[in-house]
Amino acid sequence: MPRFAANLTMLYNEHAFLDRFAAAAADGFQAVEYLFPYAFEAGEIARHLKDHGLQQVLFNAPPGDWDAGDRGIACLPGREAEFRDGFARALDYAEALGCPRVHVMAGLAPQGADRAQLQATYEGNIAWAAERAAAAGRNVLIEPINLRDMPGYFLNRQDEAHRIVQAIGAPNLQVQFDLYHCQIVEGDVAMKLRQYLPTGRVGHLQIAGVPMRHEPDLGEVNYPYLFDVIDEVSAACGWQGWIGCEYRPARGAVAGGTSDGLGWLRRATAT
Ligand SMILES: O=C(O)C(=O)[C@H](O)CO
């Protein structure tokens, strides 16, 4: 069975952020991910990780002004200096938290923008970030995201993400393969797992039920089958990544109680 990480941005929202580490550990998780750590001192988060025996396996570089609508700025011409400052800060946090990888969000393509200019800006920023991250012993991830959740998002397809990773050619640049987005945009998820996991260019997986982004056992995706595929392909190719549980619990929300972090897995594997 694959290794699961609790996404603390989506799970345990009945608790303040810093209390979610204890909730995830109590639920049986050994690793966590979330969107952004920057509202807190890195040392404070590091203490929570240590106190609860948790690994930090992923977080995102600063996305620009999230509240103003930015969803990353890597593809946006004219914001390169802001991107570089933000990524340097992400590397400082990655060092303090012992986090091996940072997801760099691409951003939203402005209406009528020159797509070729966005592509050049994006690949230039990602190549720069990968070089800086390599010097710090970290990996950079890029993630295709569906246009229903993020209208205008610059990167949407697995094959395009892998084309960019291969074009830049940095060994520490990988794809964040979110199965939820892949099902919405492309489908054929099992075959994409079989195609891409053996390449060594998939740095992290994430899961959620489709279409509502609730627990994996709610919706159209047969995750027990996909976990078997991941186990089978990983055993053959040596993939040893984490799977981020990036979903909004329906049961927790309905019951008004603690999020159902791994309840769906316990139910699925109950003998
Ligand atoms: O949206 C997702 O699936 C992600 O993983 C991004 O990192 C945050 O939106």
Ligand SMILES: [Mg+2]
């Ligand atoms: Mg994701």
